[in-house]
Amino acid sequence: MDTLHFLYHTAPGRMLLKPLCSRALSRLCGAFLDSRPSKLLINTFIKKSGIDTSDYEMDGFTCFNDCFTRRVKPGRRPVERSEDRMISPSDGLLSVWPIEEGVVIPVKQSRYTVEGMLRDRKLAERYRGGLCLVYRLCVDNYHRYGYVESGRKSKNRFISGVLHTVQPIALEQGPVFMENCREYTCIKTKNFGILTQMEVGAMLVGKISNHEPGTAEVKRGEEKGTFLYGGSTIIVLVEKGKVRIDPQILEASAKGEETPVLYGQAVGTKM
Numbered sequence: 001m002d003t004l005h006f007l008y009h010t011a012p013g014r015m016l017l018k019p020l021c022s023r024a025l026s027r028l029c030g031a032f033l034d035s036r037p038s039k040l041l042i043n044t045f046i047k048k049s050g051i052d053t054s055d056y057e058m059d060g061f062t063c064f065n066d067c068f069t070r071r072v073k074p075g076r077r078p079v080e081r082s083e084d085r086m087i088s089p090s091d092g093l094l095s096v097w098p099i100e101e102g103v104v105i106p107v108k109q110s111r112y113t114v115e116g117m118l119r120d121r122k123l124a125e126r127y128r129g130g131l132c133l134v135y136r137l138c139v140d141n142y143h144r145y146g147y148v149e150s151g152r153k154s155k156n157r158f159i160s161g162v163l164h165t166v167q168p169i170a171l172e173q174g175p176v177f178m179e180n181c182r183e184y185t186c187i188k189t190k191n192f193g194i195l196t197q198m199e200v201g202a203m204l205v206g207k208i209s210n211h212e213p214g215t216a217e218v219k220r221g222e223e224k225g226t227f228l229y230g231g232s233t234i235i236v237l238v239e240k241g242k243v244r245i246d247p248q249i250l251e252a253s254a255k256g257e258e259t260p261v262l263y264g265q266a267v268g269t270k271m
Contacts, residue, residue, distance in 0.1 A: 030065075030207060033229050038064035049140040056142075069143050069226045072263075077142070079221030079264035083150075083191055086243050086268040087220055090145035090234050092135040093258035094267060096245050099237075104132045106256075114237065118184065118196070119159055126194060129240035135261070136233050142263060143227045147218045148197050148236050151189035156213045158183045183208050184235075187218065191270045196237040199225065208232075221264050243268040 032038055041064050046053060056070045080087050088094065097106045102124055104112050114132070115124035137143060147153070159182050184198035199208045210225035212218070245268040249259045261267060 030228055033064040033068070035063055042067045045139075051140050065228050068229050071144065072142055077263040079146075080266040082266070083220075084270040085266035086192060086238075086270070087146075087148060088135060088261040088263060088265045088267050089148040089197065089224065089236065090135050090137060091141040091262050092137040092234070092260075094249060094253075094261045095134045095136070095258050096249055096253045097132045097134065099127050099130050099132055102128055106134075117182075117198070117235070123186070123196065126239055127196070127237045131238045131243065131245065133236040133238065133245075133267070134233060135236075136258065137227065139229075143232075144263075145199070145224055145226070145234055146221045146263060147187065147224050148220065149187055149189045149192055149195055150218060150220045151187040151195075153188075153212070153216055153218050154186040155215055156183050156185045156210055181208070183210060185210075193239040193242045196235075197224070198235040198237070199227070200233040200235060201227075202232040241271055244271050 033041075039061060042061060045051075045064070045067070055072055055076050057073055058067075058070065061067045061070075077091075095106065097104050099105075099114055102114050104114060104117075113124070114127050115121050118124050181201040182198055184196055187195045187197060189195055199210070201208050207228055208225065209228065211223065218224075246266075249267060252259045
C-alpha cells in the first residue's frame with residue numbers, strides 16, 4: 001500500500017503512473033506471465049498471497065497465469081439454486097451503491113456516471129434509480145467468473161482505456177471505472193430485468209478474457225471468462241425495483257465497508 005500511496009499522492013509518483021497504467025506495459029507483463037520462466041514465481045506468489053490451495057486444482061501449471069486462473073475443485077463453489085435469488089458472479093469484495101439521477105454515489109470514493117461508464121446514454125437511462133453492484137477481486141481471489149443470471153446475452157462491447165489499480169486508494173482519487181479498459185454485455189433475464197455485467201481491467205492485468213463474444217443463451221453460474229494477473233472488478237447494473245439486496249450487505253456498504261462473497265453465493269432476492 002505504501003507504493004500505491006507514492007503513486008497516487010506524490011508528484012513523482014503521478015509522473016510514473018501514466019506509463020504504469022498503459023496497455024502496452026500490461027501486454028508486456030502479460031506476455032512474460034504466459035511464458036515458462038514465469039512458473040518460478042508461483043510458489044512465492046501463493047505464499048505471499050496466503051492462498052488456501054486446498055480449494056483449487058494445483059497440477060499441470062506451465063506458467064504463472066495457469067496458476068492465477070487455476071480452477072476450483074468440484075463442489076467448492078456451489079451456485080445458489082433458487083431462481084428468485086441473485087448470485088455473485090465471482091469471488092471478491094462486494095459493495096452496493098445507489099444510482100441517483102444517473103450518478104453512482106459510493107461512500108468515501110469518487111462519484112461517476114453510468115453513461116460515462118457505458119458510453120451509451122439510452123442504456124444508462126435504464127438504470128436510473130437502480131443499483132450498482134461492485135465486486136472487487138484481489139490477487140488471492142479465484143479469477144474465473146460466471147454469468148450473474150440466466151437469459152439472452154447481447155454482443156460484448158469493449159471500451160479501450162488505461163489500467164489504474166482498483167484498490168480503494170485509486171478509487172478515491174478519480175472515476176477509475178470511467179477510465180479503465182472494460183467490457184460489458186447486457187443479459188435479458190426472466191427475474192431481474194435487463195442486467196448489465198461489466199468486467200473492468202486493472203493495473204498489470206494482461207487482459208479480460210470472455211469466452212462468448214456474441215449473442216447467446218447463457219445460464220447463471222456458467223463460466224463467463226477469466227482475468228489474467230492483477231486484481232480487478234466486475235460491475236453489475238440492476239434496474240430500479242428488481243432486486244432486494246441482503247440487508248447486511250447494504251448496511252456494510254453504507255458504512256463504506258466491503259462484504260466478502262464467493263462465486264455463486266446469493267446476494268439478493270427478486271422483488
